[in-house]
Amino acid sequence: MKFTTALSALALLAATPAAFAANVPDGTQLSENQTYTFWLLDAIKSMDPQINTDVEGSDILRNLFEGLYNEDSDGNLVPGVALDHTLSEDGLTYTFNLRPEAVWSDGEPVTAQDFVYAWQRLVDPETASEYAWYMELMQVKNASAVTAGEVEPSELGVTALDDHTLEVTIATPLPYFPQMLVHGSTFPVRQDVIEEHGQNWTRPGNLIGNGAYTLTEHILGERVEMDKSDTYWDAGNTVMTHLTALTINDVNQALTRYLAGELDRVDIPAGQYPRLKEQYSDEAVSLPYSCSYIYMMNLSDKGPEALKDVRVRKALSYAMNRDVVVNNILQGGQHPAYNWTHWATAGFEMPEIDYAGWTQEERNEKARELLAEAGYGPDNPLSLTLNYNTSEDHKKIAIAAQQFFRPFGINLTLNNMEWKVHTDRMQNQDFDLARYAWCGDYNEASTYLDLLTSYSGHNSGEFFNDEYDALMAESKTAEDPQPLYTQAEQILAAEMPIIPIYHYAQVDMISSDIRGLPLDNVMQTWYGKDLYRVAE
Structure with missing residues (x-):
């Protein structure tokens, strides 16, 4: 020993x-x-x-x-x-x-x-x-x-x-x-x-x-x-x-109760960090936090037929204006996400993701092309439902997504529910799109990438890809797994089973x-x- x-x-x-x-x-x-x-x-x-x-x-x-x-x-x-x-x-x-x-x-x-x-x-x-x-x-x-x-x-x-x-x-x-x-x-x-x-x-x-x-x-x-x-x-x-x-389901109410002295720590509601940092400089904090916020797409047999077309999935992701979400809605130090693994994960090197380097106008144009190829557009709308759990912040992002998608002929119905119902429906593949976030179980990239393998207990969208599975299996014995992680991220960008939206910051009043x-x-x-x- x-x-x-x-x-x-x-x-x-x-x-x-x-x-x-x-x-x-x-x-x-x-x-x-x-x-x-x-x-x-x-x-x-x-x-x-x-x-x-x-x-x-x-x-x-x-x-x-x-x-x-x-x-x-x-x-x-x-x-x-x-x-x-x-x-x-x-x-x-x-x-x-x-x-x-x-x-x-x-x-x-x-x-x-x-x-x-x-x-x-x-x-x-x-x-x-x-x-x-x-x-x-x-x-x-x-x-x-x-x-x-x-x-x-x-x-x-x-x-x-x-x-x-x-x-x-x-x-x-x-x-x-x-x-x-x-x-x-x-x-x-x-x-x-x-x-x-x-x-x-x-x-x-x-x-x-x-x-x-x-x-x-x-x-x-x-x-x-x-x-x-x-x-x-x-x-x-x-x-x-x-x-x-x-337990307080309304983050704005939670902030009010913090300011009244009832709480010692609370998340800062979307858009309020700049004001609160100015007013309470020794209490408002924004720190990197190993979580990624996504919309998961249901690729299972229970999911919409349209989402089985990778062109539709890519179009949905390209049409999501992450800069608006991060800079106009959240305003708390979050990073726009074009990949799955959080940028601050120990030892992780951010891979080259093609659409991450495009302007939003370029992403929008590509989204229109792909939807047209798949047979969708303003003259033949695509209707989908987005499930999200109760939170004013989730609601704001969902409404923004609805607005981002509308010009492309995508009608997004918003469906709010409590957390337990939301997660139960995800586990049963009872959704089209679902708001989801994953926080690392440990500080290494596999905590994210393993989630989208076929053997994962949390792959609720049922994205199954043999090459992806093989890469993640090989990473367990690799002396340097980073090249395999890069390839895995690039498969996700090519197949787009999820819509990455932002990488978290811990934005709190303490x-x-x-x-x-x-x-x-x-x-x-x-x-x-x-x-x-x-x-x-």
């Missing part, structure tokens, strides 16, 4: 707890009020680590549970339940050494078997997790066979050597494997709790977590309340005593007395245990 470079860094961090808990500088005067209230746009669909699919749900899960590793404010890995790991010479076997002081909120020890159970549960077809494919992306041995129902979950390449030693076998060396372990689907869960309570195990009073906070209240679509856990292994360095998440948020991490992964409020 040998230590990896990542392990060496983690071993050093393990000796300095202040590096991964609230790191309060000497002389700082803390506020007596150590509570943090943040905004959620939509209701949390699930607090089950193996079931959740939402970014907002992940923010909750990172506080109620803890995986093998966490991220620091710069996005570097730091110890969670795992103190460190070793890697075999062939790069296929990871052995994680778990901290003996890690316990659940009821005082029971966190063991390697808890991870084994959680990972087997994730890939078990009976769980029906939309994230079962994530274990395949991690290349865990037999993950594909288990998810396909060909072998039992017990055959998954994860073993508890003893209570505090976890062994994971992967099918091919994967340099970014440790980075993938910060995702909520890999968090441990208690088998006895799930078996006792069934689907009700995530309710307050039933949920047993191993994170820095415990769930005290959850009113669906209204609020989530979490108290500091006295049993968390690093409770002594956790300053923030209570977290509250408020209370001036809140410290510890990860402003230099493009993943924007935050933990309540890292936060503290200073006296004003």
Whole structure:
């Protein structure tokens, strides 16, 4: 066995707890009020680590549970339940050494078997997790066979050597494997709790977590309340005593409540960042954020016949005026998107995408040509429906798209719905076009590009391309995957299964007395245990 470079860094961090808990500088005067209230746009669909699919749900899960590793404010890995790991010479076997002081909120020890159970549960077809494919992306041995129902979950390449030693076998060396372990689907869960309570195990009073906070209240679509856990292994360095998440479907109303002092962090509504930055220079921020905003097109048998024609798909993408969206509607530092992978992703080199270099007039002209070739135009209109989840910002962009498309003879009907209905309809291919965004699960380009493979659990538009699949499969063993990522992006530009619209920025109002948020991490992964409020 040998230590990896990542392990060496983690071993050093393990000796300095202040590096991964609230790191309060000497002389700082803390506020007596150590509570943090943040905004959620939509209701949390699930607090089950193996079931959740939402970014907002992940923010909750990172506080109620803890995986093998966490991220620091710069996005570097730091110890969670795992103190460190070793890697075999062939790069296929990871052995994680778990901290003996890690316990659940009821005082029971966190063991390697808890991870084994959680990972087997994730890939078990009976769980029906939309994230079962994530274990395949991690290349865990037999993950594909288990998810396909060909072998039992017990055959998954994860073993508890003893209570505090976890062994994971992967099918091919994967340099970014440790980075993938910060995702909520890999968090441990208690088998006895799930078996006792069934689907009700995530309710307050039933949920047993191993994170820095415990769930005290959850009113669906209204609020989530979490108290500091006295049993968390690093409770002594956790300053923030209570977290509250408020669900407010109207971002403008959320901003009003922030300005009234009811929230400590909220997204800035589209178009308001310049004004708010001028008025509240120490509270308004715009930071790169690893998410991409798209309209997904339904290429399945349930989808419109017109979208099976690549000329129509390209025309729709070319007609989308991204500069208007970014500069006139959003105005928060977002980037126009002509590709899928976020521009700030670590190690990613932006490929040459032909239409990205055209003027909007050139894109419009090409869109007219392609639609005419496909038999559509003002004299033979194309009618499509765009589904989007409730948000004033999504509505503004949808209305803009409607206006962009109208001169081309494309009639776009807008269909607004709540988040759960929206995602359920996407999973069932019950849509023409659907507003969608993907935030990276880890900071590497494959977190985007794997989503559009045929084996992805989130390829709701059912874009299937053998060459694309082969490129992404080859990238797992490539010494330098970037050329393969470039080719994959170029296939997406040629086949256009999605309409890229913009790459996110994190555009927020943050209370001036809140410290510890990860402003230099493009993943924007935050933990309540890292936060503290200073006296004003």
